[in-house]
Amino acid sequence: MRLAPMAAIAVLTFCAVSCGKRGREDGAAPTPRAGFSWPAMGTVAEFEAAGDPAMAARMRNVVADAFTEVEEELSLFLTNSVVSRLNHGETVEVPENGHAATVIGFALETAEVSGGAFDPTVGPLMRIWGLRGGGGALPPLNVISNTLASVGWWRVRLVPAGQGRVRISARGAEIDLGGIAKGYAVDLAVNRLAEAGRTDFLVNLGGNIRVHGAPATGRADWNIAVRDPSGRRPPSPLPRHLRSGEAVATSGSYERFVEINGKRFSHIIDPRIGTPVDNDLASVSVIAPSAMMADAYSTTLFVLGGKAGAAFLAARPGCTAAFIKR
Ligand code: AMP
Ligand code: MG
Numbered sequence: 001m002r003l004a005p006m007a008a009i010a011v012l013t014f015c016a017v018s019c020g021k022r023g024r025e026d027g028a029a030p031t032p033r034a035g036f037s038w039p040a041m042g043t044v045a046e047f048e049a050a051g052d053p054a055m056a057a058r059m060r061n062v063v064a065d066a067f068t069e070v071e072e073e074l075s076l077f078l079t080n081s082v083v084s085r086l087n088h089g090e091t092v093e094v095p096e097n098g099h100a101a102t103v104i105g106f107a108l109e110t111a112e113v114s115g116g117a118f119d120p121t122v123g124p125l126m127r128i129w130g131l132r133g134g135g136g137a138l139p140p141l142n143v144i145s146n147t148l149a150s151v152g153w154w155r156v157r158l159v160p161a162g163q164g165r166v167r168i169s170a171r172g173a174e175i176d177l178g179g180i181a182k183g184y185a186v187d188l189a190v191n192r193l194a195e196a197g198r199t200d201f202l203v204n205l206g207g208n209i210r211v212h213g214a215p216a217t218g219r220a221d222w223n224i225a226v227r228d229p230s231g232r233r234p235p236s237p238l239p240r241h242l243r244s245g246e247a248v249a250t251s252g253s254y255e256r257f258v259e260i261n262g263k264r265f266s267h268i269i270d271p272r273i274g275t276p277v278d279n280d281l282a283s284v285s286v287i288a289p290s291a292m293m294a295d296a297y298s299t300t301l302f303v304l305g306g307k308a309g310a311a312f313l314a315a316r317p318g319c320t321a322a323f324i325k326r
Contacts, residue, residue: 043206111153183295249294252283
């Protein structure tokens with residue numbers, strides 16, 4: 001059994017092609033840029049900004065604080081997080097516009113419109129497949145079906161509690177926001193910087209990227225490439241450049257997986273059947289108007305596969321997908 005380290009994802013998955021061409025196209029002085037990289041939320045965070053490096057360092061601190069704040073509330077592993085309290089059977093009351101209500105609300109909405117391909121209650125299935133450590137053996141069929149009995153997004157209740165608050169419970173189920181929370185954290189960071197009047201930067205948390213402003217003087221949009229999962233081909237550019245405010249997320253089977261009897265099993269589960277996704281896709285990237293949407297939809301499309309995934313996305317304005325086959 002092997003779980004690939006999360007830390008590899010951000011650095012290896014993406015390559016902002018704009019990095020290689022930061023100067024003005026008329027040959028004038030290049031735009032100064034600063035880049036930072038640090039561990040956050042079990043993966044690698046990256047921040048890149050044009051302009052004064054001291055200001056960029058202060059902006060990076062805003063991003064890091066936003067990530068810490070989201071982690072404290074939504075982590076599966078921190079005992080006092082809202083998610084841990086829900087998973088211990090508590091009913092939790094939180095602000096309706098806060099982190100937990102926003103992310104769980106959008107996770108449930110995505111679960112419903114995807115017919116359960118995206119499901120924030122996959123946790124117990126992750127465990128029986130050894131995707132949370134341990135494991136190393138195929139779970140017997142009866143274990144899969146018994147576990148499926150405790151999986152289902154409809155068990156999670158999110159109801160208004162008045163005065164701008166909501167009440168959330170997850171009776172008999174377990175919440176796992178691994179497929180969506182990083183994207184939300186990126187949005188929080190980008191929005192805080194934008195509200196403070198900052199511009200011309202990129203935030204990346206484990207392959208969940210959002211841009212704001214321009215990558216360099218004289219360039220309006222961001223050219224981002226996705227690493228070829230097999231390593232056989234050069235990074236492939238996304239179907240289009242990102243405009244200011246847009247996001248892209250990639251889900252794949254190649255960097256986080258468990259190996260059982262020599263076969264690799266993806267860390268993305270098909271909750272409809274209780275097994276890791278095993279289709280012809282190596283990765284899916286989704287461009288969307290927000291990083292939370294890109295994150296949730298890239299996980300969804302990886303489960304749905306190319307054809308159903310493309311149909312799902314066609315109904316969502318501002319979203320574009322790129323599939324890389326195995
Ligand atoms: P991502 O890398 O964003 O595609 O998310 C993968 C993570 O989301 C996994 O590590 C699990 O924590 C969680 N997850 C796995 N399968 C699903 C699913 N079908 N729906 C929602 N979350 C999932
Ligand atoms: Mg995701």
